[in-house]
Amino acid sequence: MIRVRLHGRGGHGVKTAGRIVGSAAFHAGFHGQDAPVYGAERRGAAVASYAWIDRGPIRERGVIARPDLIVIADETLLADPASGVLAGAETATALFVNTDRVEALALPDSLRSRVIAADLTSRTLAALGRAAALSASLGAAAVRLLGAVPLDALLQAIRDELTAIGVAPTELGKNEQLARDVFALLQPLAFADTGKSLSLAAQSAPAASERTGGSMAQVGYEGVMRGTPSILSGGNSAARHTGAWRVQRPVIDPALCSRCGLCFVQCPDGVVSLDAEGYPVIDYDHCKGCLLCQRVCPVGAIHEERETRAW
Amino acid sequence: MRVAREHFHNLKELPKTEQLEPGSPLCAGCGGLSALRLVHQVLGENVVWVNAAGCMTLLATFPYTPMHASWLYTTMGSAAAGAQGVRDALDILIESGRLPAEENLHVVVLAGDGSTLDMGLSATSAAIHRQLDFWYLCYDNEAYGNTGFQLSAASPLGSLTATTHHGATQRKKDIFEIWRAHRPPYVATLSAHDPLDLAEKIARGKELHGPKLLLSLAVCPTGWGFDPALGDEIAKLAIETGVWPLKEAKDGVVRHTYRPSRFRPVEDYLRPQRRFRHLFAPQRNEELLSRLQQQVDAYWRDAT
Numbered sequence: 001m002i003r004v005r006l007h008g009r010g011g012h013g014v015k016t017a018g019r020i021v022g023s024a025a026f027h028a029g030f031h032g033q034d035a036p037v038y039g040a041e042r043r044g045a046a047v048a049s050y051a052w053i054d055r056g057p058i059r060e061r062g063v064i065a066r067p068d069l070i071v072i073a074d075e076t077l078l079a080d081p082a083s084g085v086l087a088g089a090e091t092a093t094a095l096f097v098n099t100d101r102v103e104a105l106a107l108p109d110s111l112r113s114r115v116i117a118a119d120l121t122s123r124t125l126a127a128l129g130r131a132a133a134l135s136a137s138l139g140a141a142a143v144r145l146l147g148a149v150p151l152d153a154l155l156q157a158i159r160d161e162l163t164a165i166g167v168a169p170t171e172l173g174k175n176e177q178l179a180r181d182v183f184a185l186l187q188p189l190a191f192a193d194t195g196k197s198l199s200l201a202a203q204s205a206p207a208a209s210e211r212t213g214g215s216m217a218q219v220g221y222e223g224v225m226r227g228t229p230s231i232l233s234g235g236n237s238a239a240r241h242t243g244a245w246r247v248q249r250p251v252i253d254p255a256l257c258s259r260c261g262l263c264f265v266q267c268p269d270g271v272v273s274l275d276a277e278g279y280p281v282i283d284y285d286h287c288k289g290c291l292l293c294q295r296v297c298p299v300g301a302i303h304e305e306r307e308t309r310a311w
Numbered sequence: 312m313r314v315a316r317e318h319f320h321n322l323k324e325l326p327k328t329e330q331l332e333p334g335s336p337l338c339a340g341c342g343g344l345s346a347l348r349l350v351h352q353v354l355g356e357n358v359v360w361v362n363a364a365g366c367m368t369l370l371a372t373f374p375y376t377p378m379h380a381s382w383l384y385t386t387m388g389s390a391a392a393g394a395q396g397v398r399d400a401l402d403i404l405i406e407s408g409r410l411p412a413e414e415n416l417h418v419v420v421l422a423g424d425g426s427t428l429d430m431g432l433s434a435t436s437a438a439i440h441r442q443l444d445f446w447y448l449c450y451d452n453e454a455y456g457n458t459g460f461q462l463s464a465a466s467p468l469g470s471l472t473a474t475t476h477h478g479a480t481q482r483k484k485d486i487f488e489i490w491r492a493h494r495p496p497y498v499a500t501l502s503a504h505d506p507l508d509l510a511e512k513i514a515r516g517k518e519l520h521g522p523k524l525l526l527s528l529a530v531c532p533t534g535w536g537f538d539p540a541l542g543d544e545i546a547k548l549a550i551e552t553g554v555w556p557l558k559e560a561k562d563g564v565v566r567h568t569y570r571p572s573r574f575r576p577v578e579d580y581l582r583p584q585r586r587f588r589h590l591f592a593p594q595r596n597e598e599l600l601s602r603l604q605q606q607v608d609a610y611w612r613d614a615t
């Protein structure tokens with residue numbers, strides 16, 4: 001079996017990319033399963049999805065702790081330990097990272113040789129006009145790397161899955177072309193297909209115990225202050241840097257700013273403050289990049305730039 | 312045309328202190344968070360939030376909270392009952408001298424429209440009937456947002472939700488009127504697009520003892536389907552088309568605090584939102600579009 005784990009941020013289309021991988025495998029005559037990880041995910045927050053592919057029925061469910069292929073839609077996730085993108089990476093055959101600066105990635109040396117990188121964001125932006133609509137390009141990258149699934153199965157999966165989420169017919173052709181380009185760009189990984197099972201060639205078979213999970217934790221009785229999830233440290237959410245959610249970064253030009261204060265009043269997250277002279281200052285550790293401030297600024301003093309680093 | 316404000320005249324007079332720390336997991340551009348932030352700034356720090364399960368619950372999920380104020384999480388149906396318990400406890404502590412009167416707190420329910428219009432209505436009715444001294448902030452994103460945007464009694468006619476693939480077939484329930492029928496001292500609608508109107512209404516409510524409803528439209532880029540950058544424009548269109556009236560009712564007497572001098576067509580508000588896209592393409596649904604316009608026209612014909 002080949003296990004694929006895809007990571008991105010809400011809005012990137014990681015769930016749909018996982019579905020594309022599963023469907024493409026199915027169209028190619030394999031068994032395929034896919035599932036998104038449900039949680040309190042929101043646009044911009046770290047999300048993941050899974051896909052399993054094999055020759056025979058797939059009965060495995062739940063978390064993929066030891067993926068064969070990890071697909072990372074956004075390099076800034078590497079700097080966010082809570083997103084768990086590197087969980088189980090030691091035994092993965094390959095890590096695909098969507099980036100245009102692979103040398104600068106925050107990665108341990110032991111993983112570097114297994115990294116495959118391509119800049120899907122620029123390609124997607126050029127093809128679709130939207131940098132975040134990554135499902136087709138991510139799905140194409142994952143399917144191509146698997147090796148065993150041909151292009152026509154990928155394109156069929158893209159048509160099916162994008163239609164199912166309401167993508168307009170006029171956009172389908174652009175997504176297919178984008179997928180073709182990504183397919184041509186990447187080299188497949190070596191795989192082994194015995195006719196009964198499918199695996200990536202370099203895959204080391206992990207011990208069965210690693211596949212079946214650990215033992216159950218025993219939870220005893222606790223008093224109310226320990227037994228309930230009470231938060232005793234007010235305002236501690238600032239420790240969570242939502243700045244890494246941004247695709248685009250708002251930048252204020254003080255020379256144009258009239259100090260009207262609208263961006264301060266309207267920022268939903270309250271991350272614009274006013275300095276001693278009344279000029280607005282953006283807290284980039286936490287700004288989520290909604291760009292509402294840019295639209296409310298009456299004098300056009302806020303422009304956007306592509307975000308390239310983790311915060 | 313807007314009514315005169317006594318407390319807040321320009322943006323510079325709004326409180327500058329942030330009551331919420333950043334780093335919340337809510338969607339970028341969340342209109343519910345905008346409303347909550349502005350309301351909290353004007354209410355000040357002495358607040359106990361009593362939250363009904365919904366999107367805002369994600370604010371204070373273990374181990375993080377943006378709040379410095381206290382927060383009690385309740386089920387969807389029982390936030391108003393929770394508020395009764397907290398209010399009674401505070402009153403008893405103050406009366407018996409165990410809590411100095413200066414440390415009194417505003418008890419504020421924070422709930423979505425699903426809780427407010429559907430599941431929590433009976434507990435709320437009981438609390439209003441009791442004339443409990445509390446606030447109720449409903450951020451109305453017009454569906455059950457946290458679980459994937461299913462139809463609620465606040466979803467507008469014709470809107471797509473996860474459970475109405477051809478559009479909602481009922482009219483939005485009028486929770487303002489349901490509250491007003493109980494004759495509480497204060498009921499008001501708000502919008503983050505008009506922060507001065509919002510702040511003024513809270514200042515007015517602060518002078519009154521008893522149940523007070525703050526009903527805020529909460530533009531929801533995720534559920535409504537628009538670019539989060541457009542949040543303020545959508546909120547503005549809701550007001551300028553007459554879809555979201557800004558009004559208050561003191562002891563049951565209704566007054567509109569803003570009336571657009573020229574109403575924009577309702578279509579201008581609907582068109583930018585994916586949840587109404589099927590009204591325009593593949594062909595225009597003239598019947599429903601004119602019904603939506605007529606409902607708004609009829610409302611303002613009778614408005615005081």
Ligand SMILES: Cc1ncc(C[n+]2csc(CCOP(=O)(O)OP(=O)(O)O)c2C)c(N)n1
Pocket residue numbers: 364365366367386387388422423424425426427430452454455456457458463
């Ligand atoms: C009695 C009950 N039913 C269902 C749920 C699951 N649930 C959690 S949040 C939520 C949605 C609440 O919708 P709304 O009140 O409109 O707030 P929003 O999520 O839109 O902020 C639901 C259905 C619950 N917590 N309790």
Ligand code: SF4
Pocket residue numbers: 250266267268269270271272282286287288289290291292293294340
């Ligand atoms: S983009 Fe602007 S409005 Fe949005 S979070 Fe950042 S500073 Fe606030």
Ligand code: SF4
Pocket residue numbers: 252256257258259260261262263264280296297298299300301302
């Ligand atoms: S909205 Fe524009 S002009 Fe007003 S304070 Fe912000 S940047 Fe300056």
Ligand code: SF4
Pocket residue numbers: 042337338340341342343344366452456457529530531532533534
């Ligand atoms: S779904 Fe809507 S209301 Fe809920 S957090 Fe996202 S934007 Fe806010």
